[in-house]
Amino acid sequence: MATSVRRVRKAVIPAAGLGTRFLPATKATPKEMLPVVDKPAIQYVVEEAVAAGLDDILMITGRNKRPLEDHFDRNYELESALAAKGDDRKLALVEESTRLATIHYVRQGEPRGLGHAVSCAAMHVGEEPFAVLLGDDIIDGRDPLLPRMIDVLQRRGGTVIALMEVDPDHIHLYGCAAVEPTDEPDVVRVTDLVEKPRERAPSNLALIGRYVIAPEIFDVLAKTEPGAGGEIQLTDALRVLAGRDGDGGPVHGVLFRGRRYDTGDRLEYLRAVIQLAVEREDLGPPLLSWLREFVDARRDDR
Secondary structure (H helix, E strand, O other), rough: OOOOOOOOOOEEEEOOOOHHHHHHOOOOHHHOOOOEOOOOOOHHHHHHHHHOOOOOEEEEEOOOHHHHHHOOOOHHHHHHHHHHHHHHHHHHHHHHHHHEEEEEEEEOOOOOOHHHHHHHHHHOOOOOOOOEEOOOOOEEOOOOOOHHHHHHHHOOOEEEEEEEEHHHHHHHHEEEEEEEEEEOEEEEEEEEEOOOOOOOOOOOOEEEEEEOOOOOOOHHOOOOOOHHHHHOOOHHHHHHHHHHEEEEEEEEEEOOOOOOOEEEEEHHHHHHHHHHOOOOOHHHHHHHHHHHHHHHHHHHOO
């Protein structure tokens, strides 16, 4: 096991996607800014990174993503108006996103896939291991995944990915891992990776949007040809690292069995909003009561 891995300090959040599954809502509003209860989805992801000790964050953006920058920037006019009214509660909510972390931005330029987006972080990351968090996945703060992944990296070296069991009928929608067990029940060694397998998948373990990656990935990405969908796939580059002992490998997977919300799918997005709202002390009781009444009324209508 590795004992000299550098500390993980930086997080990369790819946020250049067009959000076409949510049109027309995302015609002028980035999908990452869609509200999940009363915060944009992207804020949950940033908060997760910060909770894991990563307060140096690089967002990979594209055109029409300026609202992301505005959200994490100061809004002096709004802050002044709230301060003048003495509305300290709302003022604190507005200032919270500004104070979360040091956030940098770089544009991807052209949509060439997740692998290409990650490669845009090379200058900022340098020669350090770093985390990648995809904005479509919200991991419940009560089920800390990223700290566990960082712990595995510090002890075992190489690269660590997050894996979750999914319905075998849905595995073709994900990157998929072939694995072998280790001496830890929630950690496996990854022996192969396939992006959106068209034929028989090696397992029902899907890559979900959390990675802690060795900097050697950048050299691999520079040589990675377009794969599934004609895009440069991060999964293909990780597959190369999975075959190494050293130089960015091996690749281990942390098996996640906690609560995850997929905000990149319309139905799952609605479920996430409802689940998170129901568990809020201020919203949960009245919302749950209304939901019961609504379901009963629908049942009676039938």
